[in-house]
Amino acid sequence: NYYSQVETAYFVPANEVLVLPNYVNRGEPVKLIGGQNQPIHWQLYDPAGRLLRQAVTDNASLPELNTSGLKAGSYVLRLQLPDGRRVSRRLIIL
Numbered sequence: 059n060y061y062s063q064v065e066t067a068y069f070v071p072a073n074e075v076l077v078l079p080n081y082v083n084r085g086e087p088v089k090l091i092g093g094q095n096q097p098i099h100w101q102l103y104d105p106a107g108r109l110l111r112q113a114v115t116d117n118a119s120l121p122e123l124n125t126s127g128l129k130a131g132s133y134v135l136r137l138q139l140p141d142g143r144r145v146s147r148r149l150i151i152l
Contacts, residue, residue, distance in 0.1 A: 070091055072093045073093055073139050073140055073141040073143065074092070074093045074139070075091065075093070075098060075139060075145065075147075076089070077091075077137075077147045078091065080148060080149055081150045081152060082150070082152065084126070084128060084129075084130060084151055085125060085126050087123065087124060087125065089122055089123075090121045090122070090123060097116060097140075098121065098138070098140075099113075099114050100112065100135060101135070102134075102135055102136075102149070103134045103136065105131060110128070110133075111123075123135070128151050130151050130152055131150075131151055133148070133149040133151065135148075135149050
């Protein structure tokens with residue numbers, strides 16, 4: 059018999075993205091998990107619509123959005139998927 063550590067696996071359809079968790083404590087990372095091994099373009103906006111952060115991530119390494127320095131509240135994360143579609147996800151910082 060062979061035993062190994064328990065691993066977490068995510069199924070994400072092609073041209074989709076998961077944002078986990080969407081409720082997060084300040085300072086904890088948020089994972090951006092895409093369905094293809096392609097870059098994810100993202101922008102983070104505050105409730106007033108001001109752009110706070112943006113980046114292009116390499117999906118091969120399970121990229122993370124750093125929440126350090128953000129105040130508690132509701133944010134909008136806008137993502138551009140590999141097929142060109144733009145989607146928005148709500149992110150709550152506790």
